[in-house]
Amino acid sequence: MKRRNLLLLLIIILIILLLLLLRHCNSGGDTGNKPTIDSPYKIPDYRKDQVVIFFKQPPNAAIISRIKQSMASSGIDTSKITVQKCANCTDMQIELWNAPHMDTYAVSEPVKGGSSSGSGSNGVGEDTALFAPNFIVSTPPEEYPNMPYDSLGRKRAIRFPSKAGADTVKVAILDTGIDDQLMGYQQLFWKNPDETLNNADDDHNCLKDDIYGWNFVDNNNNLRDDSRDGHGTHIALFIINEFQRDQTNALQLMILKTHNSKSEGDMFNILCAMSYAANKGANVINASWGYYSLFKHATPYSQIDSIITAGLAARGILFVTAAGNRMAAPDDSAMKAGITGTNLRNLDLHYFYPACLGGSNNNIIVATTVNDSMVSPTQNFSPFYVDLGVLADEEEGGFLKFKVPYTLGTPQYVSGSSYATAIVTGRIAATCKKNAYTAPLRKSNFLQTAGLDIKGSAKLDQNKQVNGGKYIIHN
Structure with a gap:
């Protein structure tokens, strides 16, 4: 009888040990909030x-x-x-x-x-x-619209204040393209002065008829936005809207299509587009996209870092990028690698690039969406990497949203750090003097400009979610 009890006790102990082992494996080990060195989840798609x-x-x-x-x-x-x-x-x-x-x-x-x-x-x-x-670089919205974006069903009411004698700021948008309907407002768009529509490479840059930009996805001059949510088009509208409120500068949008109909791009095409923007005299690059990784400033990103923070800065180009949103697949990978659920939006632990190439006083400005006390719970935060929040227009269903400009009829709202980024890009490009774009360019040249009308939130600062609790109000 005693032998049976002893055997039963041993079996119970083995079962407990097995359960503890399984729990340890499923949690990625006792890693705290940091991924293990050999984690297979470190490399993004x-x-x-x-x-x-x-x-x-x-x-x-x-x-x-x-x-x-x-x-x-x-x-x-x-x-x-x-x-x-x-x-x-x-x-x-x-x-x-x-x-x-x-x-x-x-x-x-x-x-x-x-x-x-x-x-x-x-x-x-x-x-x-x-x-x-x-690397695959995505521009997914926080929530997809019920119906796909339909340019024929969207009527715009865009007005143009007179800006005679104003400096012109060229803003390159690397995104999903632009609504053909908006291209009718040609005074808003950069036009290649050395190219004509003749199926020839007039400016000798190896691209035929790159009149208003280039499609790096399909390698042609078709800039049409074919994404489900009209991502690139909405980015352009938010930037245009900021130029309506300030008379300092005039706008030229340089449209560079780097993302396909699924809102996916890749690092190679994006780097080629950056080179195009630099060679054509862009002052600002709007990068409302990114990818997650568990590497922190490791060798896979050293050259990308150098191209943005050294190469573009040396040519006087400001780089404005998104803090990033909640994304199911990267979040799942991060948790398997040992990052806890409460830290998934923390850029100090769950790295989102190119946002995490910022932080120091380089040429990268990182933006996210806020209310009066905290960053949107679906978007990333960091007092080190995030430079500026944008106050949302409304809160609905747990999302902080912005009203899409120039839409007649029923108001439309979108959410995501992509759009906060576009608002910051537009505010800076519209208000900051042209002489701020001097090499080597530093973000402090812009973030100290009075025209940005930067506010301060003690709660944002105390919560350590945005550097100094700084934010601007969307108009």
Whole structure:
């Protein structure tokens, strides 16, 4: 009888140990709020069979040969490699390489995601190139509209105040495109002065008929917004609206389509669009998009960081980007990697790029949506990374929303840090003097401008969600 009791006790102990082990595995281990180093959830989504190569010098035959030899030793069939360069004859030394399993070359080890030599490297040599997956970069709204965006059913009432003699600020929108109906207001849009509609490359930038911008998704000049929610079009409307309230500057929108009908873009096309914007004299880039990762300033992002905070800043270009919204798949991955549910919106723990390339006094301004005391519970916050909140027009169903400008009839509302970003972009571009866009550009040149009419919220500051509790009011 005693032996049976002892056996039963042992069985109970084994069951308890097994349950504790299962709980430990499902929670990602005792990691607190930080992901484990070897977490498979650190890398965000990326294009399969592709790798973006950042050359540190113009590549010659010897460099290409060394890279291919290294790839072959990693199991890549180099005979199947195809190479894509930015269509716009860019001076940016980047290429997109395609081949079966090519993506494994960049993500097989954490160190490889951007490193070209050193421990765990691809063995190519640090003086040669950096490698990164072709990350997928999304512009999803916080909530999809019940009906798809229909330009034919939307009537706009846009007025243009006289701005004779005002400085012109060029704002490049890298997004899903623009409603054809809005392109009728041509005075609002940048027009390439060196190009004519003749199926030729008049300005010798390798793009034919890039009159108002370029479609980097389909590699043509069709800028039509084909996203379900009209994301890029709404971004443009919020920016235009800010120029209606201030007489300081005139606006030219440069439309660069980087995201497809599913509101998805990728890092390679976005970098090509950034180069186009810089070469065509953009003053501001609006980046209402991003991607989550559990790396913090690790090698996969070092070159992207350099392109924005060094390359664009050196050319006097301000980069305004979104703090990011709640997204189901990245949130699920983060929780599996050990980040608790209460910290999913905290950019200090759950990193969203390019927002998390900001923080210091560089050329990146990060925006989110707020009420009088807190950031929207569906959007990201950080007293270090988030520079400015935008006060929402109304709250509905747990979402902080903005009223879409220039819509006749029933008011329409949208929510998301994308639109807060556009409002900040428009406010800065409309009010800040043109001489603020000097190199090396710093965000403090703009955030101290009286015309922005920045308010301060003690509660926002106390809650440590926005730097200094600073916000502006949407008009």
